[in-house]
Amino acid sequence: MERKNIVTSKGNPLTLIGNGLKVGDKAPDFVALDKDLKEIRLKDFSGKIKVLSVTPSLDTSVCNLQATRFNEEAGKLPSDIVIINLSMDLPFAISRFCSAGGIDKIRTLSDHRDASFGNAYGVLIKELRLLTRSIFVIDKDEVIRYIEIVPDMTNHPDYNKALEAVKKLTK
Numbered sequence: 001m002e003r004k005n006i007v008t009s010k011g012n013p014l015t016l017i018g019n020g021l022k023v024g025d026k027a028p029d030f031v032a033l034d035k036d037l038k039e040i041r042l043k044d045f046s047g048k049i050k051v052l053s054v055t056p057s058l059d060t061s062v063c064n065l066q067a068t069r070f071n072e073e074a075g076k077l078p079s080d081i082v083i084i085n086l087s088m089d090l091p092f093a094i095s096r097f098c099s100a101g102g103i104d105k106i107r108t109l110s111d112h113r114d115a116s117f118g119n120a121y122g123v124l125i126k127e128l129r130l131l132t133r134s135i136f137v138i139d140k141d142e143v144i145r146y147i148e149i150v151p152d153m154t155n156h157p158d159y160n161k162a163l164e165a166v167k168k169l170t171k
Contacts, residue, residue: 073163084107
């Protein structure tokens with residue numbers, strides 16, 4: 001399913017592929033690759049609160065800052081919370097980015113091979129074959145508790161709102 005004009009890039013309308021999810025939906029499983037080309041699924045993080053930080057490409061300034069911010073926040077969170085950054089970057093580029101930037105507290109995954117995540121979560125941009133900037137917070141029962149799809153993908157997400165949604169799940 002295509003959803004037109006949900007997001008823009010510098011004012012240019014873009015089309016998202018996949019069904020739009022809403023708070024309260026069961027989080028769909030997906031398959032992405034880690035930096036070692038190992039397949040990773042959402043269910044691999046079963047029993048944890050999951051923050052899915054979605055970026056178009058880690059090689060852009062806003063994406064870099066988003067990954068860096070969540071890496072810093074991850075160091076302050078309990079061990080039953082995992083932050084996962086997903087992008088269409090190749091696993092080799094992700095590895096280079098993490099090594100150069102000291103990104104070591106979040107999991108970074110590539111959706112490049114199959115766009116499994118992008119299609120399942122409705123955040124794959126048809127025109128660019130990139131993921132749109134977004135955040136999903138999923139509880140330990142695999143239910144989506146928070147969603148932000150940033151209207152202009154060149155802008156930052158609301159980090160504080162996402163982190164507040166995580167805190168509510170830890171009470």
